[in-house]
Amino acid sequence: MKATQTFILTLKEAPADAEIVSHQLMTRAGMIRKIGAGIYNYMPIGLRVIRKVEAIIREEMNQAGAMEMLMPFVQPGELWEESGRLRKMGPELLRIKDRHDRDFVLQPTSEEVVTDVARNEIKSYKQLPINLYQIQSKFRDERRPRFGVMRGREFIMKDAYSFDQDEAGMRASYEKMFTAYHRIFKRLGLNYRAVDADNGAIGGSGSQEFHVIALTGEDAIVYCPNSEYASNLEAAAACSVQPLTLGKEELQKFSTPGLTKCADVAKLIDVALTQTVKTIAIAVDQFDESNQLLPGSAKMVAVLLRGDHELNEVKLKKLPGLHDFRMANEAEILATFGASPGSIGPLNLTANVEVIADLTVADMADWICGANENGFHLRGVNWERDLPRAKAYDLRNVVVGDPSPDGKGTLEICRGIEVGHVFMLGTKYSEALKANFLDEHGKAKPLVMGCYGIGVTRLLGAAIEQCHDARGIIWPASIAPFAVVICPVSYDKSDLVKKTADDLYTAFLQAGIEVILDDRGERPGAMFADWELIGIPVRVVVGERSLKEGFVEVQGRVEVEAQQVTLDQALMAVQKKLTI
Amino acid sequence: MKATQTFILTLKEAPADAEIVSHQLMTRAGMIRKIGAGIYNYMPIGLRVIRKVEAIIREEMNQAGAMEMLMPFVQPGELWEESGRLRKMGPELLRIKDRHDRDFVLQPTSEEVVTDVARNEIKSYKQLPINLYQIQSKFRDERRPRFGVMRGREFIMKDAYSFDQDEAGMRASYEKMFTAYHRIFKRLGLNYRAVDADNGAIGGSGSQEFHVIALTGEDAIVYCPNSEYASNLEAAAACSVQPLTLGKEELQKFSTPGLTKCADVAKLIDVALTQTVKTIAIAVDQFDESNQLLPGSAKMVAVLLRGDHELNEVKLKKLPGLHDFRMANEAEILATFGASPGSIGPLNLTANVEVIADLTVADMADWICGANENGFHLRGVNWERDLPRAKAYDLRNVVVGDPSPDGKGTLEICRGIEVGHVFMLGTKYSEALKANFLDEHGKAKPLVMGCYGIGVTRLLGAAIEQCHDARGIIWPASIAPFAVVICPVSYDKSDLVKKTADDLYTAFLQAGIEVILDDRGERPGAMFADWELIGIPVRVVVGERSLKEGFVEVQGRVEVEAQQVTLDQALMAVQKKLTI
DSSP states (O other): BGGGSOOOOOOOOOOTTOSHHHHHHHHTSSSSSEEEETTEOOOHHHHHHHHHHHHHHHHHHHHOOOEEEOOOOOEEEHHHHHSHHHHOOOOTEEEETTTTTTTTEOSSSSSHHHHHHHHHHHOOGGOOOOEEEEEEEEEEEOOOOOOOOOOOSSSEOOOOOOOSSSSSHHHHHHHHHHHHHHHHHHHHTTEEEEOOOOOSSTTSSSSSEEEEEEOSSEEEEOOOOTSEEEEEEEOOOOOOOOOOOOOOOOOEEEOOOOOOOOOHHHHTTTGGGGGGGEEEEEOOOOBBBTTTTOOOEEEEEEEETTTTTTBBBHHHHTTTTOOOOOOOOOOHHHHHHOOOOSSSTTTTOOOEEEEEEEEEETTSSSSSEEETTEEEEEEEEEEEBBOOOEOOOOOOOOOOTTTOOTTSHHHHHHHHEEEEEEEEEHHHHHHTTTTEOOTSSSSSSEEEEEEEEEHHHHHHHHHHHHEETTTTTTGGGGGOOOSSEEEEEETTOHHHHHHHHHHHHHHHTTTOEEEEEEEEEOOOOHHHHHHHTOOSSSSEOOOHHHHHTTEEEEEEEOSSOOOOEHEEEEEHHHHHHHHO | GGGSSSSOOOOOOTTTTSSSSSHHHHHHHTTTTEETTEEEOOOOHHHHHHHHHHHHHHHHHHHTOOOOHHHHOOEEHHHHHHSHHHHSSTSSSSSOOOOOOEEEEEOHHHHHHHHHHHHHHHBBBGGGGGEEEEEEEEOOOOOOOOOOGBBOEEEEEEEEEEESSSSEEEEEEEHHHHHHHHHHHHHHTOOEEEEEETTTTTTSSSEEEEEOOOOOOEEEEEOOSSOOOEEEEEEEEOOOOOOOOOOOSSSSEEOOOOOOOHHHHHHTTTTTGGGGGEEEEEEEEOOOTTBOOTTTOOOOEEEEEEEEOOOOOHHHHTTOOOOOOOOOOHHHHHHHHHTTTTOOOOOOOOEEEEEEHHHHTTTTTSSEOOOTTTTEEEEOOOOOTOOOOOOOEOOOOOOTTOOOTTTTOOOOOEEEEEEEEEEEEEHHHHHHTTTTEEEESOOOOEOEEEEEEEEEHHHHHHHHHHHTTTEEEEGGGOOOOEEEEEEEEETOOOOHHHHHHHHHHHHHHHOOOOEOOOOOOHHHHHOOOOOOHHTTTTEEOOOOHHHTTTEEEEEETSSOOOOOEEEHHHHHHHHHHOOO
16 A cells, blocks of 8 residues: 555644553554544554454454354343343443434443344254354443543444353353464464453353553553463452461550551551551441341441451452442441541450451461550450451452462562453353253253453554554554555655665565555655554665665664665565564 | 354244345345344344455445545534534434433434544645545434335445545546446446436536345336436436427316316316326425514415326425425415315416426416316416416426437336445535635635445345345355355265265365355255355255266256266366356
């Protein structure tokens, strides 16, 4: 393609609302243009990258036996009523009415529709397994859309749904997708990591996320450098890191006027923060038989964590009865503990307060906590002697240096951007929508489902967050809008330059290389800056002076110096750079 | 691909609501599944055809210099406010509110968004011409969606928009698109016709439609068998077909008790229907300065047409002052003409009624019309002698046998399905949205636009309406879901059949033929019926008996008999059938 035949829309400045580098660079490179909050036009250069990402995904999905279909963007509310999501989902599900005042939604995903397809079309176990996918625009009415394509409202997503006759089948389908995802992200040329994720109901290894590694990533990824272990922070298992010791100190109350943080209390008496325990008061509201809130009757729970640890709410929610917990308010805390937050502790509580401890706290001795009296803390606290042993669970976020759950080393944490998710759904939707099949004994059973998403437009942003420099985007060759740009200097003035550039262009095209020829007649500086911003992997500069010496210049996007090659060698030099 | 790897969803019966053959066959062939009124899932076989149609369109659009981009499905209401369409368009424009109660619309087309792109990105005449297109889902909230993909609510459309500096440029861009459309429809392998259409404001040759010819088409297409002339009925020019004669009869009133139709009156006195004139009373409401309707003050117009002719409202609306005409009501007619509809005529009217005549009526003599007295008509009516000559215009639909406007013969009428439209928009949107560019003198001017649509999903329906038989769809090879199907008889039982079928499958794939192997183990009758219904152009039957004689059977979808060919010849025989 020639540059005059496409829409090169590079900008010197990024828009004021572009907070992150991918948003800035996608706008400056002319890939996207904002048309409303979280709603973008994908301009020709941007669409080329989208299509390349889609093509790789499509090939690998087909290769893995999935079948592509297309579900509507506007979906009937009845189906979402059946699954319960029409009522349960928050306002990010955009509900609309048609001219006859019927309910519709704009699809954020398509579990309901695909389950409807399955219940209509899948009759027998003989048809299974089946995996249906689509690559389609989605809509989520984010409260505060931002970060360009990273948190847009309308975006492109590949969503796939597998149907199996039992859990073993589902796990096999899941494995296939997991493998396909690895192939996809490898082909995309990105540094990525598959990490264990939490999936609520099914638990265990039933859900994994694929993250593009980037310093600017919004998610913390926990991994073991010596093994395959990786997890998102919510799901990473923590164990006790407190060596079991016997208590030696006496229980002692001491004055801590105005000090409400463990760090301050530890500093006051010059002990390590790891010797302190913080008490977090949570509440679980109670309801009567007709589901009305019973005011003032919330069940109170004291959660104990070591002073330097952080509560992992996802883990806490999984404990029986705590799924709908909330933080207790000041009045509740005062009434229950007789002190304000920051001075509370687990000793001498009434029976109606449950105490639960993180595993690490359960192994501590001679610890420090609030005295349930404002301005006072206790030290030398020991289990059994001073208070009953609390039930202990894994309730905290892991931290760097924690032992890896697989026993193969200690954990590190890096940042990632979630771009894919594979998930064992089980029978949640098939039971709600009565999507049954007949098994080999002729018995009706609910289909066992998995779902698998990849954020196509988000991937563009993630790739850029990972691969860029001060001059612009650095595309992996597999998804670059063009593989090579030919930059002729004085294309509009020198016949020799024009002829050489045109010939090279033709030769590259014939060799199957996606090349763009900059025939705009721009000055070299502006021309080079444009293509570095857009991020084309290889640049070939054709200038009169070099030509007279028999050379053109070939330079990779991240290379500091250009390589002088003869015209005969140009094609091979370019091919070599593209296959590195 | 193998049949067990895709979703073959053939049905014996069509759904009850499928009124037309394409809807029936697309459903029975498993191409689409309805999920709501006018909203469909495109199943794997259907999506394959969509992708092929899209690929042909995309190649030809790119070849013609258009640039692909992607505009959002959900579009900000502000832009539609600027163009005025947010208020003016009917309820087929689905207006929605986001969580912040802001206005959005689901795009039925994208004039507003693309004009917004243009005003932001096009600064100078040097950037022109530019043509931007997208292939995207669209939404029109049809009051009564039906006919499957022919009148759906969510559908896929290719919409392109050209930007030029002047009308000459626009016409050149329009010509390019017109040529590209011919290439597209030829490559699609369909019998089609480009016809002149009405485009309101710009007139003349400023708008053409592309119709797929089909007996079941909903539009009448007027054409001249001896020339290139073709038009839709609204836009086809009619001339006078009444020979100029001198009046011989006297004006005479005669009794026509209860007769209100020209045909009945003509029969009563035994004259040709072509001797009668019907008078149609129309009204144009008047408004005061603050745009309030002035009741009872509608301007009345009597429109004269020959008794056997039909009013063309599109032509009538183009006359000065008549754009917003409506049919007069009975009370208005009685007050103005002193008689009821069916007995009114153009004689002896008060000055405040304008009389206009179709060209044919203007050339008539000794004609018959209502007497403005219930139960009476006049005969022997002649212009000038009995009433002043009325202004005459082309106001009627053409009929079969009318002279072609190009003078090359007489007109025929056939039925067509509109699948494409090219349209000279001019500056309607660029002026409304202030999309200006600087011309070579540095002067700001509005961009001159054209717009060009192709209904992608509608094309599937139109192709099927044109090409089907009692057994199912007959796809043109260019857009068939697969070019060839291999049907092995007893694939699951005969090793010889299985090996031969597998080998042929591999050979076809290697030759670049899109082949599907039916490995389902179905019985021959059911297997053949499925692929005839789905409409695969060529079938290769591999059976043990023929194989032992050294043959396989190759048969085109519309051929009555199969051809026996040796295994060596099979590939060539198939290729030959596909290139016919």
